[in-house]
Amino acid sequence: MTTATHRPVTTPEEPLGGAPSDSGAVVPAHVAIIMDGNGRWAVRRGLPRAEGHRRGVEALRRTVKSAIELGIRYLTVYSFSSENWRRPAAEVADLMGLLKLFVRRDLAELHRNNVRVRIIGAREGLAPDIGGLLEEAEALTRNNTGLTLVVAFNYGSRxxxxxxxxxxxxxxxxxxxxxxxxxxxxxxxRLDTAGIPDPDLIIRTSGEERLSNFLLWQAAYAELVFMPILWPDFDRDALAEALDLFRQRDRRFGGLSAQTG
Incomplete structure (x- = not known):
């Protein structure tokens, strides 16, 4: 397991933007993240869980910005699973409110930065206002050619x-x-991810080591990195740490190791 040593992040929200890194380092084309630990982050600080989710949105903003700067082409985030509806009604309402706020406040900036938004997950049965926001995000950014931000909402791989x-x-x-x-x-x-390459790297925060019904088909040859850092503290340093671990992996896709000679 990876051990994160960098400081927790409590900085204010940052604007999106940046250009792909020209350092020459190998960067996975598609990074997927299970954003876990918002509730625990809040509980450890004596704060309401809603505050943990709000700080999680700030971490998402930082991560999108970092992905653009590092040259990642696809970033998939597990924002709300089909099982999350079982949470207390008040918490679900808070999460829906944050989704609406994120789309209304950040969509224009994502569009300015040439980010294309794709939504995966079941659309049937969603409240009209939520469904409309998801459709708006996809329609506005459909022709953008930069980072593709794939949001897994009401998503379960099975x-x-x-x-x-x-x-x-x-x-x-x-x-x-x-x-x-x-x-x-x-x-x-026929999958929701049709036209999107399979993830090269899947990151899960909070120290849990499972996929939790996320991209089970697509993860067949993905490298998995589990990090103890809680999602609200995730930052560019944490992403860079995960990318460094990815570069150390010997990806064989069922064949022989390149190191075999």
């Missing part, structure tokens, strides 16, 4: 795979697809 299977079954039943034509590529095109 649900995503089940929906993909239903789409394939529907095509087979309608005669549009032969069963023998179903392969890994056919499944991938």
């Amino acid at each position: 649900d995503e795979i089940a929906r993909a299977m239903r789409a394939l079954a529907t095509d087979v039943a309608a005669g549009r697809l032969q069963p023998e034509a179903i392969d890994a590529d056919a499944i991938a095109t």
Whole structure:
């Protein structure tokens, strides 16, 4: 497990922006993050959980800015799982309020910085105001060519795979697809992440070491880094630490190590 040694972050919100790093270091094209630990961050400080979530949004702003500067092409964040609806109603309401605030306050700046927003997760049954905000974020930034920010909202990987299977079954039943034509590529095109490369690196904060129903199909060959830092304290130094660990990995994709010779 990685041990974070940098200081906790309590700095004010920062504007987005920056340019890809030209240092020549290998940068994963797609980084996915399980943003865990907001509640624990707040509890340890005697603060309400809502304050932990608010500080988590600030950490997200820092991370998007850092991803742009470091030259990451895709950043996927696990913002709200399909299981999170089981949390207390007041906490869910706080999270929805933060989502609305983030979109309303940050979307224009994301757009100015050429960020494209993609939303993955089930849309059925969402409140109209939430669904409308998600559609607005995607529509406004659809033609941008910089960082793609993929927001996993109302997302669960098993649900995503089940929906993909239903789409394939529907095509087979309608005669549009032969069963023998179903392969890994056919499944991938029905997933919410169709057109997005699989993650090279998945980071989870807070010290927990599991994927929690996040990108199970797409994570087949991802490198996993688990960090003890709580999400509100995540900053550029923490991201750089995770990228350094990624560079030390020997990625074989089922083949022989490059170090074998």
